[in-house]
Structure formats: C-alpha cells, structure tokens
Amino acid sequence: xxxxxxxxxxxxxxxxxxxxxxxxxxxxxxxxxxxxxxxxxxxxxxxxxxxxxxxxxxxxxxxxxxxxxxxxxxxxxxxxxxxxxxxxxxxxxxxxxxxxxxxxxxxx
Numbered sequence: 001x002x003x004x005x006x007x008x009x010x011x012x013x014x015x016x017x018x019x020x021x022x023x024x025x026x027x028x029x030x031x032x033x034x035x036x037x038x039x040x041x042x043x044x045x046x047x048x049x050x051x052x053x054x055x056x057x058x059x060x061x062x063x064x065x066x067x068x069x070x071x072x073x074x075x076x077x078x079x080x081x082x083x084x085x086x087x088x089x090x091x092x093x094x095x096x097x098x099x100x101x102x103x104x105x106x107x108x
Contacts, residue, residue: 005043005089007036010062014093031072032096039070039091043082046070055105062094075099
C-alpha cells in the first residue's frame with residue numbers, strides 16, 4: 001500500500017542536528033533529504049522493525065508503537081515511526097546512525 005505522509009522531526013534538537021549537517025556533512029544531508037522525500041511519497045517505503053525488536057529506549061522516550069528503518073548509503077540507517085493525526089499520516093523521524101551504532105542499539 002502506498003500512503004503519503006508528512007515528515008516531522010521528533011524534537012527540535014534533532015531538527016537542529018539535521019540543519020547543521022548541511023554545513024558539515026553535505027552527502028549525508030542529501031541522502032536524508034532523499035529519504036524524507038521517499039517517506040513523504042510513501043510512509044511504508046522503509047522496512048518495518050518487528051515490535052519485539054523495538055528498543056525499550058524508543059518506547060519509553062517517544063512512546064513508539066511501530067518502528068521503520070530506511071537504509072541510507074554508506075551503511076547509515078534512518079529510523080522513524082508512523083502515526084496518524086486526524087486523517088493525515090505523519091512519519092516521525094527519530095534518529096539516524098551509522099551501521100555500527102545501529103547494531104549496538106538493536107543488540108545485533
């Protein structure tokens with residue numbers, strides 16, 4: 001199913017970190033822009049993480065009920081959750097990280 005969504009950051013700190021990337025990590029910034037565009041076109045374009053594998057930190061900190069992974073070039077990962085706000089689907093960007101930190105977070 002293709003379901004368009006609005007992309008939002010989970011908090012202002014994450015948004016600020018993203019904006020700083022434009023000056024310091026231009027390629028990662030461009031990869032994230034492309035990912036956000038893909039997610040806006042189809043909220044389900046990522047890979048759904050099984051509920052049993054959602055880190056407890058995300059559940060406690062963000063009250064996440066679902067988690068999706070979008071693979072970025074260079075073994076980076078973008079993690080987001082999908083929510084409904086009235087009749088609008090909202091994809092909430094939680095975090096991006098390199099593969100080493102992703103494996104650590106998910107205890108692989």
